[in-house]
Amino acid sequence: MKYDILIVEDEDDIRAMIGGILEDDGYEVRLTATSxxxxxxxxxxxPSLMILDVWLKGxxxxxxxxLVSIKKxxxxxxxxxxxxxxxxxTAVSAIRKGAYDYIVKPFKADKLLVTCKRALENARLKSxxxxxxxxxxxxxxxxxxxxxxxxxxxxxxxxxxxNSRVLISGQSGSGKELIARLLHESSLRSKGPFKAxxxxxxxxxxxxxxxxxxxxxxxxxxxxxxxxxxxxxxLYLDEVADMPIETQGKLLRLLVEQxxxxxxxxDDVQVDVRVITSSSRDLLKEVNLGRFREDxxxxxxxxxxxxxxxxxxxxxxxxxxxxxxxxxxxxxxLPARKIGADAMAAxxxxxxxxxxxxxxxxxxxxxxxxxxxxxQAITLxxxxxxxxxxxxxxxxxxxxxxxxxxxxxxREHFERDYLKSQIQRFGGNISxxxxxxxxxxxxxxxxxxxxxLKSNDRDEAEVNNVYGRD
Numbered sequence: 260m261k262y263d264i265l266i267v268e269d270e271d272d273i274r275a276m277i278g279g280i281l282e283d284d285g286y287e288v289r290l291t292a293t294s295x296x297x298x299x300x301x302x303x304x305x306p307s308l309m310i311l312d313v314w315l316k317g318x319x320x321x322x323x324x325x326l327v328s329i330k331k332x333x334x335x336x337x338x339x340x341x342x343x344x345x346x347x348x349t350a351v352s353a354i355r356k357g358a359y360d361y362i363v364k365p366f367k368a369d370k371l372l373v374t375c376k377r378a379l380e381n382a383r384l385k386s387x388x389x390x391x392x393x394x395x396x397x398x399x400x401x402x403x404x405x406x407x408x409x410x411x412x413x414x415x416x417x418x419x420x421x422n423s424r425v426l427i428s429g430q431s432g433s434g435k436e437l438i439a440r441l442l443h444e445s446s447l448r449s450k451g452p453f454k455a456x457x458x459x460x461x462x463x464x465x466x467x468x469x470x471x472x473x474x475x476x477x478x479x480x481x482x483x484x485x486x487x488x489x490x491x492x493x494l495y496l497d498e499v500a501d502m503p504i505e506t507q508g509k510l511l512r513l514l515v516e517q518x519x520x521x522x523x524x525x526d527d528v529q530v531d532v533r534v535i536t537s538s539s540r541d542l543l544k545e546v547n548l549g550r551f552r553e554d555x556x557x558x559x560x561x562x563x564x565x566x567x568x569x570x571x572x573x574x575x576x577x578x579x580x581x582x583x584x585x586x587x588x589x590x591x592x593l594p595a596r597k598i599g600a601d602a603m604a605a606x607x608x609x610x611x612x613x614x615x616x617x618x619x620x621x622x623x624x625x626x627x628x629x630x631x632x633x634x635q636a637i638t639l640x641x642x643x644x645x646x647x648x649x650x651x652x653x654x655x656x657x658x659x660x661x662x663x664x665x666x667x668x669x670r671e672h673f674e675r676d677y678l679k680s681q682i683q684r685f686g687g688n689i690s691x692x693x694x695x696x697x698x699x700x701x702x703x704x705x706x707x708x709x710x711x712l713k714s715n716d717r718d719e720a721e722v723n724n725v726y727g728r729d
Contacts, residue, residue: 261491262379263287265306267297267325268341269316273364277310280368281375294318294325302478304528305333305487308378311358313342313349323353330357332480335385337378341366386452401434401441402582403575405686407567411438418562419445424514426559427537429566432616435537436497438566443493448533451492454485459501466506467522474524486519490530499536499559500545504552510534511555534559537566569611569618574686576607579615583622593626599636607684675710678703682712 264286268274271292278288289306291297294315300306309329313322320328326338340353343364350361359378362370401408401415418425419442427435436455443453461469472484485494496502502510513519518529536559545551569576580598588595598606611617629637678696685691693703707713 261285261287262307263289263304263491264375265289265291265297265300265309267291267294267309267315267322268312269293269314269318270312273312277371280371284372286375292317294320297325298328301329301333302474302480302524302526302528304490304530305336305483307336307382307491308375309336309338310375311338311340313340313353314344323349323356326353326358327356333483335382337382339374339378383450401437402579403572404578405572405575407572408575411564411567414564415441415445418442418564420447421562422446422533424533424559424561425535425564426542426562427535427564427566428542429537429539430568430612430614431539432614433566433568434615435539435566436495438564439493439495439535439537442535443495443533446493446533448492452489453493453495454489455495455497456485457497459498463503466503467509470506471509471519472521472524472528474521476523478525480521484521486513486530486532487528489532491532493533493535496534496536498538498540500538500540500542500551504550507552507555511552511558514555514558569614570683572686573607573684574688574691576618577603579618580606580622583619584626587623587626591623591626594633596626596629596633597636599638601639602637602642604684605639605642608680671710674706675712678707678710679712682707 264281266274266277266281266288268277268290269292274290274292278290281288289300291300292315295318297309297311311322311326315321315325318325322340322342326340329336329338334357337359338357340350340358340361341364342349342361353361359381360374362374401412415438425439425442427438429435439455440453443449456469458466468482468484470484470486472480472487473482475481509519513530513532514534517531518527520527542551542556542560546553546556577598580603584595584598587593606618606621613620625637625642629641631641678692681692681696682689685695689703690700693700696703698706
């Protein structure tokens with residue numbers, strides 16, 4: 260990540276010297292000589308750090324006055340004050356008014372670089388802490404060993420290092436934001452900010468305000484938008500299909516030119532942001548219906564990724580349940596519980612329309628409502644009624660249907676449902692299914708054939724070999 264430093268110094272030689280020192284150390288610098296130039300430069304884009312001289316000849320404000328003005332609109336931006344006429348009183352005043360540190364001229368290059376590094380690190384930690392306040396901790400790893408998860412991890416590893424835009428599709432609760440975070444954490448932007456926003460959660464009239472920020476008639480910055488806050492990092496836009504069509508056009512301009520204009524603003528703001536988007540809807544269908552811009556769709560869909568629904572990776576459920584139990588018992592103080600084999604089988608058999616999010620919510624509810632000795636495993640019979648969405652019970656209509664069948668037909672009906680659930684549970688893996696149900700693999704293939712059931716493509720080919728078909 261390349262940090263952007265704004266230098267405000269009225270003496271040409273000192274300004275050039277500071278800029279040279281910082282550029283040689285890999286920083287991006289902007290040079291200004293007066294308070295007005297500094298304010299105009301700030302309007303174009305907020306820097307990562309400002310180095311500000313106390314005495315600014317020919318300026319409407321001195322350094323301390325400019326510091327106070329800047330801190331009103333950018334309270335978290337680190338500012339280092341420099342002066343050739345330093346006094347203890349001036350230094351204390353600057354620190355009290357929000358400066359990170361105070362350096363007296365002349366100073367050594369090492370002193371400047373160390374102070375800049377500390378100021379930037381301090382600002383980064385503050386930003387991370389603010390992001391985490393009031394939010395539940397998020398996972399930073401994909402849990403599971405299913406083929407879906409392995410393939411997804413491989414794709415993330417390849418895509419993350421690039422600067423390509425990514426469009427993540429998938430059902431609600433399937434982990435789209437987690438994928439976006441992993442892309443960010445594995446990229447060269449990992450030290451930069453990660454800003455996430457759900458377009459569906461923003462009032463349509465305020466989408467542009469949230470994304471681009473607001474200026475008043477005098478050009479003063481009233482609100483910093485998410486795009487500026489994500490500079491040198493990643494902006495994740497969830498449910499992008501819910502973005503108003505007018506805003507889509509402005510987002511398109513950002514993607515093409517990496518610049519935008521704040522609401523009420525007259526000048527363009529240039530940023531370096533990687534945009535990752537996601538949607539639970541079919542964006543191509545939205546394009547055909549005229550609800551989403553086709554040119555924006557193609558700009559966003561450079562690298563498509565899909566978050567698989569939980570029902571397609573049932574074999575990951577035991578690992579996910581164990582992960583959630585450990586996570587929740589640590590964060591809430593609830594005792595960790597073991598899940599019995601029959602209860603786990605029921606969890607794996609459930610369809611989970613709410614995907615991983617729904618599974619986590621049910622595990623949390625299970626820990627809260629579980630009774631009895633914490634050292635004893637939770638079985639299917641002891642599952643609380645509130646978690647019984649996964650209980651393998653039969654309704655009245657199902658009972659009436661079974662009663663109407665002969666014993667042979669009822670047995671076949673049960674075997675079909677049972678084996679279908681077990682195959683789904685083990686992700687279509689015939690060997691693991693056969694091992695669990697206690698049958699020889701070839702015998703299970705014959706049973707599946709007699710019941711009219713199919714496994715996955717790989718095992719279907721093996722079934723053909725078993726029965727001598729080409």
